[in-house]
Amino acid sequence: MFRYVFSLAVVAALLPIGVPWLAFVFTIAVSKGLAALGVAMLLRGGLISIGHALYFAIGAYAVAFLMREAGIADLLLLLVCATLITTIAGLVVGAFMVRYRAIFFAMLNLAISMVFFALLSKLYYFTGGTDGLRVATPTILTIQLSRSTFDIILQMSVLILMIASALLIDRYLKSPLGEALRAIDSNEVRLEYLGVSARGTIWAAYTVSAGLAGLGGAISAVAIGHVVPEMSYWTVSGQLVLIAVLGGIGGVPGAFIGAFFLELVQTFAVGLAAEAWNAIIGLSLLIVIFFLPEGLYGLIQRLERLRASPK
Amino acid sequence: MNPILAVRDLHINFGGILAANGINIDIYPHELIAVIGPNGSGKTTFLNLCTGYIRPASGSVVFEGQAITGLSPRTITRRGIARAFQIPQLFSHQSVLENVMLAVAARHGIWEAMTPLARSSYKAEARAILDLLTLGDIDDRLTAILPEGFRKLADIAIAMALRPRLLLLDEPTSGVSSTEKISLMDTIVRVLRDQKITALFVEHDMDVVERYADRVLVWDAGRVAAEGPPHEVLHSASVLERIIGVA
Numbered sequence: 001m002f003r004y005v006f007s008l009a010v011v012a013a014l015l016p017i018g019v020p021w022l023a024f025v026f027t028i029a030v031s032k033g034l035a036a037l038g039v040a041m042l043l044r045g046g047l048i049s050i051g052h053a054l055y056f057a058i059g060a061y062a063v064a065f066l067m068r069e070a071g072i073a074d075l076l077l078l079l080v081c082a083t084l085i086t087t088i089a090g091l092v093v094g095a096f097m098v099r100y101r102a103i104f105f106a107m108l109n110l111a112i113s114m115v116f117f118a119l120l121s122k123l124y125y126f127t128g129g130t131d132g133l134r135v136a137t138p139t140i141l142t143i144q145l146s147r148s149t150f151d152i153i154l155q156m157s158v159l160i161l162m163i164a165s166a167l168l169i170d171r172y173l174k175s176p177l178g179e180a181l182r183a184i185d186s187n188e189v190r191l192e193y194l195g196v197s198a199r200g201t202i203w204a205a206y207t208v209s210a211g212l213a214g215l216g217g218a219i220s221a222v223a224i225g226h227v228v229p230e231m232s233y234w235t236v237s238g239q240l241v242l243i244a245v246l247g248g249i250g251g252v253p254g255a256f257i258g259a260f261f262l263e264l265v266q267t268f269a270v271g272l273a274a275e276a277w278n279a280i281i282g283l284s285l286l287i288v289i290f291f292l293p294e295g296l297y298g299l300i301q302r303l304e305r306l307r308a309s310p311k
Numbered sequence: 312m313n314p315i316l317a318v319r320d321l322h323i324n325f326g327g328i329l330a331a332n333g334i335n336i337d338i339y340p341h342e343l344i345a346v347i348g349p350n351g352s353g354k355t356t357f358l359n360l361c362t363g364y365i366r367p368a369s370g371s372v373v374f375e376g377q378a379i380t381g382l383s384p385r386t387i388t389r390r391g392i393a394r395a396f397q398i399p400q401l402f403s404h405q406s407v408l409e410n411v412m413l414a415v416a417a418r419h420g421i422w423e424a425m426t427p428l429a430r431s432s433y434k435a436e437a438r439a440i441l442d443l444l445t446l447g448d449i450d451d452r453l454t455a456i457l458p459e460g461f462r463k464l465a466d467i468a469i470a471m472a473l474r475p476r477l478l479l480l481d482e483p484t485s486g487v488s489s490t491e492k493i494s495l496m497d498t499i500v501r502v503l504r505d506q507k508i509t510a511l512f513v514e515h516d517m518d519v520v521e522r523y524a525d526r527v528l529v530w531d532a533g534r535v536a537a538e539g540p541p542h543e544v545l546h547s548a549s550v551l552e553r554i555i556g557v558a
Contacts, residue, residue, distance in 0.1 A: 172425065176423050187402050193385075195417050
């Protein structure tokens with residue numbers, strides 16, 4: 001697992017040296033990859049959230065508010081505080097979300113994210129309405145750097161965060177609590193008959209997944225320098241599910257592979273066929289669903305198994 | 312000796328059908344009890360009532376001196392009652408070993424997010440149980456693709472990994488060929504005796520009942536119609552006629 005994430009990080013770190021404009025693409029890909037990892041975690045438990053853009057937006061707006069209202073300007077502090085705020089939001093919303101399954105779980109997540117979208121759009125005085133809020137360039141250890149230097153440091157910080165998050169979530173998914181989450185998908189009743197709370201297991205996963213999405217949103221906010229209500233719109237939630245499925249939910253690298261793939265396809269598809277980039281993405285997803293049900297990461301794993309099998 | 316499980320005047324009805332109609336039972340430590348009776352007589356309902364899947368309309372269930380009436384399956388399992396199901400309840404996306412390791416982890420406390428489930432101590436414990444139940448050679452197989460006999464054993468292995476003081480087995484030999492029944496029950500009973508687990512099993516095969524049970528409870532219309540040692544109960548004229556269907 002570590003090999004894949006580390007390889008991605010090396011590629012992500014080196015490519016922008018040759019192709020500088022890719023630095024931003026990779027930073028955004030990691031931010032969405034983190035949020036998609038949260039969605040993928042829930043998918044392992046058989047739970048589809050089509051409202052996780054809620055936490056992505058909470059993380060992003062938390063950065064904007066912390067800078068504006070609390071005067072916090074340090075990058076690390078902003079990311080930590082925004083993740084913490086989103087995790088608490090996930091804990092609160094998760095408390096009643098754990099009572100629902102299947103389509104009800106999916107729709108309730110969607111509903112809450114759309115309520116949040118409406119609030120962000122309408123509460124103009126606080127949120128800047130549809131114009132959103134500007135996010136100034138944060139400081140690094142109290143030093144105000146130029147935007148270009150900041151972007152390089154941000155990219156490196158994001159890569160470290162990606163590796164750290166991937167390692168931690170990988171450990172979590174292989175732990176008793178993570179395996180219990182996977183067991184929920186196949187037999188929740190049996191889990192209760194082991195003396196394990198299915199709701200508690202889901203609540204823990206939901207909270208962690210919200211925190212991941214919040215961290216992703218916070219990274220997005222500082223990378224883009226602007227937050228808008230569209231960050232919580234249902235299409236963003238759909239994109240997170242798309243990334244999770246595209247990358248594959250069989251392992252942690254899947255979410256990041258899916259995010260990088262989608263960002264690159266999106267970037268090049270817009271250039272190649274500005275009117276039809278959505279069709280290209282749709283086609284990519286169809287290919288994955290029909291031919292790679294375990295996603296791109298599943299394909300890599302399958303190729304590795306073929307190579308390792310005796311001739 | 313105090314009973315490990317004391318059931319008093321248990322009632323439940325489903326749309327006018329009395330599935331439990333005043334059940335009174337005492338089960339003593341280290342007993343192996345067989346429950347027999349026609350289909351629909353309320354045997355599985357009784358297991359559901361004891362394990363909290365259904366709340367009784369009235370009556371009480373006391374386990375090791377403490378009332379467990381109306382508690383959730385999760386709480387009752389933690390108190391020391393485990394259950395194996397008529398249709399095996401397994402985690403189909405996980406291997407046999409992972410299924411049993413999850414039960415071992417559940418006993419130790421599931422709230423560990425940074426240490427792997429597949430740690431050596433859990434593996435060793437799960438493998439020991441699987442070896443006892445002759446599943447050691449297939450522990451890496453996904454439970455979804457196992458034959459029914461192995462699925463039954465895997466379900467029982469999960470229940471045993473919880474180290475219960477009382478184990479409730481719902482038709483452990485159903486779906487298993489008649490030639491395999493005896494070896495399956497030999498295996499189960501050997502483990503139960505070795506680990507001093509009190510057990511109650513629902514069974515339709517009278518040969519199995521006669522061979523393994525210390526005591527038989529005869530179920531009819533939601534209540535215990537007769538009880539006693541197998542050689543007495545299974546040869547009583549009323550039981551033969553009413554329950555077993557031999558005139």
